[in-house]
Structures are given as C-alpha cells and as structure tokens.
Amino acid sequence: MTVKLILCFLLISSANAADVTLDVGHSRRHPGVISAGGVPEWELNRQLAEEIAKRLRQKDVSYRLIGADGAMEVLAKRTDLAKHDALFISLHHDSVQPEWLKQVERYRGYSLFVSRHNPKIGESLACAREIGDRLLAAGFHPSLYHAAPVAGENRPFADRDRGIHYYDGLAVLRTARQPAVLIEAGVAVNLEDELRVTGKVGRVRIAEAVARGVADCLRIIRTSISKEPRQERKAERFD
Ligand SMILES: [Zn+2]
Numbered sequence: 001m002t003v004k005l006i007l008c009f010l011l012i013s014s015a016n017a018a019d020v021t022l023d024v025g026h027s028r029r030h031p032g033v034i035s036a037g038g039v040p041e042w043e044l045n046r047q048l049a050e051e052i053a054k055r056l057r058q059k060d061v062s063y064r065l066i067g068a069d070g071a072m073e074v075l076a077k078r079t080d081l082a083k084h085d086a087l088f089i090s091l092h093h094d095s096v097q098p099e100w101l102k103q104v105e106r107y108r109g110y111s112l113f114v115s116r117h118n119p120k121i122g123e124s125l126a127c128a129r130e131i132g133d134r135l136l137a138a139g140f141h142p143s144l145y146h147a148a149p150v151a152g153e154n155r156p157f158a159d160r161d162r163g164i165h166y167y168d169g170l171a172v173l174r175t176a177r178q179p180a181v182l183i184e185a186g187v188a189v190n191l192e193d194e195l196r197v198t199g200k201v202g203r204v205r206i207a208e209a210v211a212r213g214v215a216d217c218l219r220i221i222r223t224s225i226s227k228e229p230r231q232e233r234k235a236e237r238f239d
Contacts, residue, residue, distance in 0.1 A: 017084035018064040020214050022049045025092040028070030033095040036191035044093045051203050055211035075171040086221055088180035090172050093188035097152055108193035109143035110135055111184040112164040115173035123179035125158055126220050131213030132162030138209040
C-alpha cells in the first residue's frame with residue numbers, strides 16, 4: 001500500500017464519513033410488506049441497495065450500507081451510525097391500505113418522502129427533486145395515492161409533479177442529521193408493479209436513476225454547505 005493510499009484511508013477513517021448512507025429498510029425479523037410474488041420487502045430493499053451501490057462505485061461516490069445484514073432493529077441506531085455522512089437515503093418498497101388490496105392493480109409507481117422535522121429540509125427537498133427528475137426521465141411515474149384523504153395516508157405533497165410528500169414523523173427522516181429522503185421504489189403488493197421495479201431490467205433502471213439523482217444531490221449539498229475543496233475520497237464501503 002502506498003503512502004498516499006494509507007493517508008487517504010486514514011482521512012476517511014478519522015472522518016468516518018461517506019458521501020451517502022444507503023439505508024436498507026426493515027430487517028429479517030421484521031421484513032415489512034410481503035410482495036405479491038412472496039418476497040419480503042427487506043430482501044427487495046437489500047437487492048435495490050446493492051444495485052445502487054454498484055452504480056455509486058462507478059461514479060466514485062462513497063457510501064455506507066446500513067441494514068444489509070438484516071440485523072438492524074433500532075431505527076435511531078441507523079441514523080446514529082450515519083451521522084457523519086453527507087446524505088441519507090432510505091430504501092423501501094410500498095404497500096397499500098388493506099381496503100385497497102381488492103383493486104391493487106390501481107396502485108403503482110414510486111413515492112418520495114421528506115420530513116419538515118429534518119434539520120436540512122431545504123436540501124432534503126432539493127435532493128428529492130433531483131431523484132424525482134431522474135426517475136421521471138427513466139420512465140417511472142409517481143404513485144400519488146399517499147396524499148389520499150384517508151386514515152393512514154394524508155401525506156401532503158411537497159412536489160406533486162415529482163411525487164414528493166411530506167411525512168414529518170418518519171423516524172429515519174426526522175432523526176437524520178443530514179438531508180434525508182425515503183424512497184418507495186414501487187408498489188410491491190401489485191405484481192405488475194413489483195416486476196416493473198424488481199425485474200432485472202427494471203431494477204437496473206431504477207438504481208441508475210437513483211444513483212444519478214444522488215450524485216446530482218451531493219453537488220447541491222456541497223455547494224450549499226461549503227465552498228472549500230473537499231478532501232480526496234475514493235468510493236468505499238462503510239458497512
Ligand atoms: Zn418499508
């Protein structure tokens with residue numbers, strides 16, 4: 001290992017910071033929704049996180065995977081582990097209200113959430129817009145149903161065109177110290193939508209869109225927090 005590489009490693013270790021946290025929603029014991037195809041949501045979230053991570057490495061963006069071993073049960077621990085990272089992205093696949101399951105084919109698409117209790121709500125929303133733009137450009141559409149005026153939904157739009165909602169109480173968005181966005185990639189209980197975002201082609205497309213949005217977002221964050229040149233940092237895993 002060269003002196004330069006050792007120095008680079010020490011800089012990353014001392015700062016203990018990655019460009020972005022990829023938070024794999026749920027756990028093996030509490031896996032979230034079971035998809036129409038019978039796959040636990042945690043597993044879908046993990047696979048999507050790995051696909052996004054692959055693309056971040058290609059873009060020289062460092063990342064920290066949280067929850068990829070399925071053992072992360074405490075939500076506040078996720079954001080605590082991520083506290084030095086520049087951006088927090090939580091990955092999920094969606095469900096619908098139980099009474100809507102009879103017509104589940106009507107519910108499809110991605111959703112993005114930000115919290116007004118996050119200390120960086122302006123940058124969170126800016127990042128969600130970048131990700132939304134990339135998802136729209138890749139041919140995905142927002143689900144929009146989380147704004148429905150029924151119990152359990154009622155998530156107001158922060159940006160309707162891009163499918164971004166305010167969800168102020170969501171624990172990881174609220175407790176994150178950095179800009180944070182929660183992504184519902186698609187409606188996993190609708191088989192057609194599950195296949196759209198988890199099939200080989202669909203997952204690659206959605207992962208590339210998210211990775212591009214993340215890279216765009218990191219530029220916004222760095223512009224807004226500091227004009228100083230950032231330290232040299234190679235793509236790294238912090239899990
Ligand atoms: Zn979930």
